Amino acid sequence: MKLPAVDAVVVGAGAGGGVVAEQLSLAGHNVVLLERGRLQTFAETGHDELRSQRVTVLGNAFGPDDEHYVRLVQVAPGQYRKVLPSEGVYNNVAACVGGGTMSYGAMAWRYMEKDFRMRSTYGAPNGSSMEDWPISYQDLEPFYTKAEWEIGVSGKAGANTFEPPRQKPYPMPPLPLGAEATLLYGAAGRLGWHPFPIPMAINSVAYGGRPACVACPHCVGFACEVNAKSSTAVTVIPRAIATQHCQLKTGATAKRIVMESGSKAAGVEYYQNGVLYEQPCRVVVVCCSATETPRLLFNSATALFPKGLGNHNDWVGRNLQGHGYAGAYGLLEHDVFDGLGPGARVACCDFNHGLPGGLKGGAMIANEFVRLPYLYSQGVIPPDVPRWGLEHKRHMRTYFKRTIAAQGPVQEMPVFENRVELAPEVTDSWGIPTIRIRGRRHPHDLEVARFLSAKCGEWLKEAGAQRTWPKLPGTGVSGGQHQAGTCRMGSDPKTSVVDRNCRIHAVDNVYIADGSVQVNNGGFNPSLTIQALAYWASAAILRQL
Amino acid sequence: MQIDRRTLLLALAAPLYAAAPLKTFSVTEAALVEALCERIIPADDVAGAKEAGVLYYLDAQLAGPLKRFAADYHGGLPALQNFCRQLTGADFLELPAEERTKCLMTLEKTAPPELRAFFRLVVEQTMQGFYGSPAHGGNRNDISWRMLGVEEVMGGHGH
Numbered sequence: 117m118k119l120p121a122v123d124a125v126v127v128g129a130g131a132g133g134g135v136v137a138e139q140l141s142l143a144g145h146n147v148v149l150l151e152r153g154r155l156q157t158f159a160e161t162g163h164d165e166l167r168s169q170r171v172t173v174l175g176n177a178f179g180p181d182d183e184h185y186v187r188l189v190q191v192a193p194g195q196y197r198k199v200l201p202s203e204g205v206y207n208n209v210a211a212c213v214g215g216g217t218m219s220y221g222a223m224a225w226r227y228m229e230k231d232f233r234m235r236s237t238y239g240a241p242n243g244s245s246m247e248d249w250p251i252s253y254q255d256l257e258p259f260y261t262k263a264e265w266e267i268g269v270s271g272k273a274g275a276n277t278f279e280p281p282r283q284k285p286y287p288m289p290p291l292p293l294g295a296e297a298t299l300l301y302g303a304a305g306r307l308g309w310h311p312f313p314i315p316m317a318i319n320s321v322a323y324g325g326r327p328a329c330v331a332c333p334h335c336v337g338f339a340c341e342v343n344a345k346s347s348t349a350v351t352v353i354p355r356a357i358a359t360q361h362c363q364l365k366t367g368a369t370a371k372r373i374v375m376e377s378g379s380k381a382a383g384v385e386y387y388q389n390g391v392l393y394e395q396p397c398r399v400v401v402v403c404c405s406a407t408e409t410p411r412l413l414f415n416s417a418t419a420l421f422p423k424g425l426g427n428h429n430d431w432v433g434r435n436l437q438g439h440g441y442a443g444a445y446g447l448l449e450h451d452v453f454d455g456l457g458p459g460a461r462v463a464c465c466d467f468n469h470g471l472p473g474g475l476k477g478g479a480m481i482a483n484e485f486v487r488l489p490y491l492y493s494q495g496v497i498p499p500d501v502p503r504w505g506l507e508h509k510r511h512m513r514t515y516f517k518r519t520i521a522a523q524g525p526v527q528e529m530p531v532f533e534n535r536v537e538l539a540p541e542v543t544d545s546w547g548i549p550t551i552r553i554r555g556r557r558h559p560h561d562l563e564v565a566r567f568l569s570a571k572c573g574e575w576l577k578e579a580g581a582q583r584t585w586p587k588l589p590g591t592g593v594s595g596g597q598h599q600a601g602t603c604r605m606g607s608d609p610k611t612s613v614v615d616r617n618c619r620i621h622a623v624d625n626v627y628i629a630d631g632s633v634q635v636n637n638g639g640f641n642p643s644l645t646i647q648a649l650a651y652w653a654s655a656a657i658l659r660q661l
Numbered sequence: 662m663q664i665d666r667r668t669l670l671l672a673l674a675a676p677l678y679a680a681a682p683l684k685t686f687s688v689t690e691a692a693l694v695e696a697l698c699e700r701i702i703p704a705d706d707v708a709g710a711k712e713a714g715v716l717y718y719l720d721a722q723l724a725g726p727l728k729r730f731a732a733d734y735h736g737g738l739p740a741l742q743n744f745c746r747q748l749t750g751a752d753f754l755e756l757p758a759e760e761r762t763k764c765l766m767t768l769e770k771t772a773p774p775e776l777r778a779f780f781r782l783v784v785e786q787t788m789q790g791f792y793g794s795p796a797h798g799g800n801r802n803d804i805s806w807r808m809l810g811v812e813e814v815m816g817g818h819g820h
Binding site for chain 1: 700701702703705707709722725726727729762784785786787788789791792793794796797805806808809810811814815
């Protein structure tokens with residue numbers, strides 16, 4: 117069914133799509149915002165650890181669901197296995213209004229200046245497609261500021277010695293530290309490092325018509341019961357709808373971008389309640405995440421773009437990155453668990469750049485979000501303690517409240533062969549071809565991980581840990597909730613997918629505003645950068661509309 | 662209603678699951694699963710998996726979100742019994758608790774890969790039932806949360 121034309125269709129109501137929908141509709145343009153998931157309330161998911169974003173054993177609380185979606189993941193060269201969204205290797209983000217920001221931990225980082233010019237800073241290691249961004253930190257800075265003020269970020273400007281220049285402070289003071297972070301704050305200072313409170317997209321005071329955080333322990337992985345967490349579902353998307361220029365359509369699964377003959381998009385086809393609609397528009401903005409955005413481009417192939425939209429040079433779906441976490445756990449002789457969320461409150465950026473031994477990049481290291489019982493029982497047990505039996509139970513009883521942890525998201529070296537491809541033989545329940553994922557982490561990532569893990573161990577010992585053990589990432593392809601890189605931004609159409617304004621090369625009116633466009637993924641959680649890029653892209657789209 | 666002596670004795674001796682209809686397991690399977698879970702999280706001065714109702718977590722969830730694993734249980738439980746019989750000459754349920762634990766430790770080291778994988782699955786899902794929300798059938802009366810001293814933190818915000 118063909119619908120009346122609008123100015124723009126934004127596909128995906130997550131971190132990026134919410135921002136774009138708001139910016140275009142505030143400027144008076146008529147926008148249709150498509151979201152395959154639902155508009156969720158806190159009451160639907162509550163505080164159920166087994167159905168959270170971190171533990172999906174009883175299903176993905178924030179979508180997509182196991183009944184309608186499937187992917188293939190490589191298990192051996194040339195061999196793939198079907199995986200469901202509730203399995204970790206699916207590399208899920210979310211499918212709901214707000215996307216990943218509905219349930220994220222909400223660290224709100226700016227990347228550093230060097231993160232935008234990794235190649236000129238370090239040179240690419242063998243086997244990496246590392247490149248500089250076509251834009252600089254300075255280009256993006258006003259948009260970081262805009263994101264911090266419009267989404268709502270609490271933090272302390274100037275507290276991070278290594279923070280790049282900013283034009284405005286944070287709109288809110290930082291959240292309180294909590295017991296674990298207080299211990300680690302002091303310890304980092306004694307080690308000569310530079311600790312500071314983590315900037316969070318969580319209200320520390322009432323802001324934007326929403327209340328302050330109530331410090332509940334169910335933070336990362338859950339919807340916020342008081343909407344203190346600044347997801348796009350409670351910030352920019354309601355503002356977009358309030359303009360009366362934005363129609364949010366949920367349960368709306370995009371099938372393909374419809375092209376006119378040539379290089380111009382005519383609209384988007386999507387399924388809603390079993391009906392196929394065509395929504396004509398002047399501009400399409402794809403904001404589906406670094407795994408689903410390539411899928412939509414592949415599925416939008418035409419005679420002019422036989423390998424998928426924007427894929428003349430086989431760069432769509434390449435350079436898939438995420439974050440493997442490197443860190444350490446430690447056991448104290450006294451209780452430190454205070455059950456106060458979010459928990460993750462102190463970080464150091466001493467090891468993001470300038471590591472010894474020619475290591476490239478690094479990561480911020482921080483203490484952890486509140487550890488909940490099931491996840492602890494599986495992931496936070498020292499290597500010499502049995503995985504079951506009386507000893508395991510006694511360890512839980514003795515140390516659950518006496519554990520400290522620090523970790524950081526290792527900045528990954530992009531690898532051209534780490535990729536998302538179309539799997540035409542397998543479809544979702546609407547008959548839309550799904551994707552397959554394959555690759556291996558660059559070995560350099562593991563070197564950096566070992567360095568950071570040792571630093572975290574040192575940090576925990578200084579904080580009083582009697583014994584520590586390392587946490588290291590695996591070697592498989594990295595994507596997951598921090599997925600990025602698959603539609604690289606660049607000046608040369610031969611080696612990138614979008615231009616510096618996030619518009620697909622050789623297509624007049626299709627933009628991408630999600631983690632896909634990132635050249636690399638920084639040593640930080642990427643959501644604020646995705647949002648800054650969405651504001652940046654919105655400015656360019658507004659110039660075109 | 663007339664109840665004869667035999668019926669009464671059977672009813673008194675029968676475990677809880679004989680009274681409530683099971684969704685996934687047969688009564689025989691349920692007895693084995695319950696005993697297995699209790700070795701994974703045994704009672705000491707705090708209740709173990711049995712009293713926490715982990716069996717009911719598994720039985721309900723294997724008929725729901727975990728249904729793709731139900732076949733693993735139907736196939737894995739007889740394999741575990743066979744392994745136990747070959748190792749000890751007795752049924753798992755005939756062994757005293759310590760011998761059951763020893764049998765499972767041997768299984769972890771020497772059993773065929775599929776049986777070891779099945780046991781890892783049971784361990785993981787037993788932990789879910791014990792440490793997860795009581796809403797799913799396990800962790801009765803917040804047993805594990807009380808043990809960890811987090812019942813107020815975990816239960817205080819609705820679960």
